[in-house]
Structure formats: C-alpha cells, structure tokens
Amino acid sequence: MADDIEIDAQGEHGYLVTQPSELEDVRTWFKVTPEVMDQLGADDEEDVVLRTVQFLRRHQDVADFPEAVDLEDVIASYDEYLTVMTAD
Numbered sequence: 001m002a003d004d005i006e007i008d009a010q011g012e013h014g015y016l017v018t019q020p021s022e023l024e025d026v027r028t029w030f031k032v033t034p035e036v037m038d039q040l041g042a043d044d045e046e047d048v049v050l051r052t053v054q055f056l057r058r059h060q061d062v063a064d065f066p067e068a069v070d071l072e073d074v075i076a077s078y079d080e081y082l083t084v085m086t087a088d
Contacts, residue, residue: 005053007046015049021063028053029068036071040085048085055084 006018015030032045042048052074074081
C-alpha cells in the first residue's frame with residue numbers, strides 16, 4: 001500500500017502527498033507541527049505523514065481525501081489516532 005504513496009517535502013513542516021485513485025491522482029497537502037511531533041513522540045515527519053495517510057485510508061477512500069490535512073485536525077477527529085500512531 002505504501003508504494004503507491006508519493007510524499008514530497010514542501011518547505012518547513014509541509015508535505016504534498018500524491019495518491020492514485022480510480023479517475024485521477026489525488027494530491028493532499030499535509031501540515032506537521034512540532035507540537036504534533038511531540039505528542040506522537042516522533043522525530044521523522046515524513047514517516048508520520050506516511051503512517052497518517054495509511055491510517056486515513058482505513059477510514060475513507062483516497063478520492064475523498066481533502067485538499068489539505070492538518071494533523072491537529074486528525075488528532076481532534078479520530079479518538080484512536082494517537083493510540084495507533086504511538087503503538088510502535
């Protein structure tokens with residue numbers, strides 16, 4: 001699943017994620033803040049973005065991904081997100 005996810009760093013704490021869908025590629029901007037990284041106990045932003053995309057795919061189709069994702073919003077929207085992301 002991860003091999004079809006393209007992640008490109010876009011400046012400080014920003015990432016453009018491209019994923020194929022049935023009709024066309026879906027591009028989503030991800031914002032990762034130092035505060036979120038602290039909450040997750042993580043230091044690799046790109047890995048956090050990848051794992052977040054994989055998490056979100058379990059909850060929605062790629063075609064339904066929004067244009068922008070702020071990880072603060074993901075934390076607020078999914079009760080299990082922090083647990084899943086810190087389980088490793």
